[in-house]
Amino acid sequence: MKTVPGVSCVHEGISHVLAVFLKLRELRGTDAILDRILLEARKICRAEAGSILLVKEDRLVFSIVHNDFLFSADGINKHLYLNASVPIDDFSIAGFTAKHSETLLLDDVYALPRSYPFKFNPAFDKQSGYHTRSVLSLPLINFQGRVCAVIQLINSLGQDNKAVPFPEDSVACVSLLANHASACIENGMATSELILRTIRMSELRDPAETGPHVQRVGAYSAEIYHRMAQESGLDASEIKRRKDLVRMAAMLHDVGKVGISDVILKKPGKLTEGEYETMKRHTLYGAHLFRNSASELDVMAREIALNHHQRFDGKGYPGRVSNIEDVDAMTVGTMAGGDIPQPARIVALADVFDALISKRAYKEPWTMGMALDVIRKESGQQFDPEVVSAFLSILDVIEAIRGKYQEAG
Numbered sequence: 001m002k003t004v005p006g007v008s009c010v011h012e013g014i015s016h017v018l019a020v021f022l023k024l025r026e027l028r029g030t031d032a033i034l035d036r037i038l039l040e041a042r043k044i045c046r047a048e049a050g051s052i053l054l055v056k057e058d059r060l061v062f063s064i065v066h067n068d069f070l071f072s073a074d075g076i077n078k079h080l081y082l083n084a085s086v087p088i089d090d091f092s093i094a095g096f097t098a099k100h101s102e103t104l105l106l107d108d109v110y111a112l113p114r115s116y117p118f119k120f121n122p123a124f125d126k127q128s129g130y131h132t133r134s135v136l137s138l139p140l141i142n143f144q145g146r147v148c149a150v151i152q153l154i155n156s157l158g159q160d161n162k163a164v165p166f167p168e169d170s171v172a173c174v175s176l177l178a179n180h181a182s183a184c185i186e187n188g189m190a191t192s193e194l195i196l197r198t199i200r201m202s203e204l205r206d207p208a209e210t211g212p213h214v215q216r217v218g219a220y221s222a223e224i225y226h227r228m229a230q231e232s233g234l235d236a237s238e239i240k241r242r243k244d245l246v247r248m249a250a251m252l253h254d255v256g257k258v259g260i261s262d263v264i265l266k267k268p269g270k271l272t273e274g275e276y277e278t279m280k281r282h283t284l285y286g287a288h289l290f291r292n293s294a295s296e297l298d299v300m301a302r303e304i305a306l307n308h309h310q311r312f313d314g315k316g317y318p319g320r321v322s323n324i325e326d327v328d329a330m331t332v333g334t335m336a337g338g339d340i341p342q343p344a345r346i347v348a349l350a351d352v353f354d355a356l357i358s359k360r361a362y363k364e365p366w367t368m369g370m371a372l373d374v375i376r377k378e379s380g381q382q383f384d385p386e387v388v389s390a391f392l393s394i395l396d397v398i399e400a401i402r403g404k405y406q407e408a409g
């Protein structure tokens with residue numbers, strides 16, 4: 001069992017919190033920000049597990065979950081895609097925290113006084129074999145004074161690594177972190193919201209590019225990247241930072257479709273050869289949208305938009321192009337294998353896989369077995385074999401992502 005090293009006294013805790021704020025400023029996406037906040041909050045009070053639930057309308061949605069007893073925070077696991085939420089009301093610990101904006105310090109959740117309106121829900125413990133004992137539940141308040149999230153820390157570990165009540169002096173430090181964390185979370189959510197708005201714009205044009213489709217492609221790509229980066233021995237914090245960029249950039253893979261006419265995008269039948277040639281230009285238009293940018297996210301978004309239809313064997317499009325700064329760029333040769341940027345090789349598989357298992361206007365969804373057969377058969381031809389093998393090694397996570405981001409209706 002891995003344990004979180006603690007930050008013992010209040011003074012140390014405060015300087016730790018200040019250092020965390022500096023690190024948080026380097027992160028762009030909500031997932032990486034939440035992950036970091038939870039990890040640092042857990043360090044303050046040696047919490048073995050925890051979660052952050054974000055307020056979405058009148059519910060709290062589990063958005064990040066850590067549990068060192070059940071899984072490593074640095075690993076790839078399906079629990080990160082837990083599709084669960086609780087109402088904001090008096091009856092659950094998190095719901096009560098959000099509704100009343102109150103911090104709860106509970107020494108043993110299985111022995112709560114009967115006078116408390118909320119109860120502990122033992123479902124996760126029963127299912128996983130974990131035993132929750134002490135809980136510290138705090139509201140995260142945004143600049144408008146509203147609760148935007150709840151952070152729950154579980155089982156503070158004592159000297160012998162047994163769960164003990166949370167030390168009262170840790171509450172002040174975690175509260176300080178929580179108060180400032182809400183601004184970072186809102187920044188991350190603003191970036192995600194901006195990306196989703198851009199995607200909604202392309203969804204208006206191309207009905208196949210739905211919000212859930214791009215969220216799935218983003219999440220599949222991030223997890224495949226994580227596995228490949230782990231295998232290449234990259235440092236865990238660098239993996240998390242880049243993983244978040246991959247997720248966001250992958251979501252933007254088809255934004256270049258805004259440059260394609262409705263006559264082609266919404267044509268019910270097969271495209272003519274000329275129309276197909278025009279359609280292929282969405283890769284160039286996408287790259288053009290992110291031109292001249294120095295930001296890491298934009299550079300990756302450009303690589304993915306341009307190259308997500310390249311094939312590993314060099315038979316994809318647009319191939320090597322003359323000058324991507326030019327919206328009328330021309331193909332000047334083929335592009336194959338390792339010359340295709342790695343994030344684009346990953347998105348190529350994630351996008352095709354999702355299209356195969358989804359219902360489209362022209363086809364019913366394929367079964368998982370049929371889709372996996374195609375992916376295996378195309379390893380080394382359409383897809384990078386290393387991407388295929390990373391994808392096949394995380395199928396439980398892929399299934400969890402499918403479960404989390406489903407089409408509406």
Ligand SMILES: [Fe+2]
Binds near residue numbers: 253254282308309
């Ligand atoms: Fe595309």
Ligand SMILES: [Fe+2]
Binds near residue numbers: 217254
């Ligand atoms: Fe797509």
